[in-house]
Amino acid sequence: MCLGLVFLLVxxxxxxxxxxxxxxxxNSPLKQWFDGLRSGKGPCCSDADGTAVSDVDWESKDGHxxxxxxxxxxxxxxxxxxxxPNRAGRAMVWPIRSYMGITIRCFMPGSMT
Numbered sequence: 001m002c003l004g005l006v007f008l009l010v011x012x013x014x015x016x017x018x019x020x021x022x023x024x025x026x027n028s029p030l031k032q033w034f035d036g037l038r039s040g041k042g043p044c045c046s047d048a049d050g051t052a053v054s055d056v057d058w059e060s061k062d063g064h065x066x067x068x069x070x071x072x073x074x075x076x077x078x079x080x081x082x083x084x085p086n087r088a089g090r091a092m093v094w095p096i097r098s099y100m101g102i103t104i105r106c107f108m109p110g111s112m113t
Contacts, residue, residue, distance in 0.1 A: 033087055037106065040079030044106035050092040055110065058091050065107055067093050074102055082108040 028034070037044040044050065057068040065076040076093075091110030096103045 030087055037082055037084075037108070039082050039106040041077070041105050044082070044094045050094045050106070050108075053091040053093050053110070055091070058093075058107075058109070060109070065109060067091075067104070067107065069093070069095055069102055072102070074104060076104045076107040080104045080107050082106055086110060 034050070035045070051069075053067055059066060064078065065081060066073050067076060068074075074095075086108050088108070089111055092106075092108045093104060094106040096105050
């Protein structure tokens, strides 16, 4: 099997499985809601996979979002934006890091309060 295909399979498996190794989110009242979140790019997985984003690290400009991760501003693809109401209140992003950089699987805008 070619090395590239092996890498792709390993990366896909890593992205597809939800992470909550110590079970800290198992009893969260929002667990089911987080587990069911989807963007146009597919399921976001769960709160354990997402990262909360401070208000200063995300913005909306000309009808599009962008987030600052690892000191770099990254445009959020329109299909990655979660359109249902944000029950968590804070902005969250589900980044996918790879050798090609960071892409955004899901983004949920916060209240900016």
